[in-house]
Amino acid sequence: MTAIETSEPTVAMPRIGDPAPAFTAATTQGDINFPADYAGKWVILFSHPADFTPVCTSEFMTFAAMADQFASYNTELVGLSIDGLYSHIAWLRTIKDKIEFRGMRDVEVKFPLIEDVSMEVARKYGMIMPNEDSTKAVRAVFVIDPKAIIRAVIYYPLSLGRNFDELLRVIKALQTADHFDVATPADWRPGDAVIVPPAGSCGTAKQRMDDQVDGVECVDWFFCTKELSADDVERAIQS
Numbered sequence: 001m002t003a004i005e006t007s008e009p010t011v012a013m014p015r016i017g018d019p020a021p022a023f024t025a026a027t028t029q030g031d032i033n034f035p036a037d038y039a040g041k042w043v044i045l046f047s048h049p050a051d052f053t054p055v056c057t058s059e060f061m062t063f064a065a066m067a068d069q070f071a072s073y074n075t076e077l078v079g080l081s082i083d084g085l086y087s088h089i090a091w092l093r094t095i096k097d098k099i100e101f102r103g104m105r106d107v108e109v110k111f112p113l114i115e116d117v118s119m120e121v122a123r124k125y126g127m128i129m130p131n132e133d134s135t136k137a138v139r140a141v142f143v144i145d146p147k148a149i150i151r152a153v154i155y156y157p158l159s160l161g162r163n164f165d166e167l168l169r170v171i172k173a174l175q176t177a178d179h180f181d182v183a184t185p186a187d188w189r190p191g192d193a194v195i196v197p198p199a200g201s202c203g204t205a206k207q208r209m210d211d212q213v214d215g216v217e218c219v220d221w222f223f224c225t226k227e228l229s230a231d232d233v234e235r236a237i238q239s
């Protein structure tokens, strides 16, 4: 087996369940003190490789167009790239003034975009993967909860634009899991059945298989679901 070659020291990236690493930074919306400024809110902290690049432009336009939707789930967006503030400002102005993509035009990016020329924040969050590119952040996504705990981490390479419907689904699924104490199965969307927590004892497992437990349907003792309407979900998680 050969060792992976890299000129950069390995940086431990924050993991699911870890507190979000703290930093202060200049952004296109002024200085931020992260995560303190976002206490009580969900945050999607995401990195992109570079300003003035096409995939990133398509992503920013899509995210900006969906910002109100994310806000309605108490979720703020914070972007980052290893570019300076003036580059960020010029790029966001170009997007608003000149770029049309999939029917979107005149798109104003109102969420903060962090300048990180020093790579301090990108390194802290493990956003640089030297064997992909040593000077550009990959497309990392950190979903951070209102207590500043990292709840999901998703990475994409430079060439692959993210799926923003999936990011919204992740927010809805995490909030639903928290609110109803359930898990969400493959491809879950609001309105689909949810998974009830596994039976914690032989007695509960037997009861679930032998008796009808209020709306719980068991395929086997370890695999039980219950209906949860889209209305109930949306009422619980929409702010």
Ligand code: BEZ
Binding pocket: 049, 050, 053, 054, 055, 056, 057, 158, 159
């Ligand atoms: C882009 O956003 O288009 C891009 C950025 C870096 C490498 C490849 C594509």
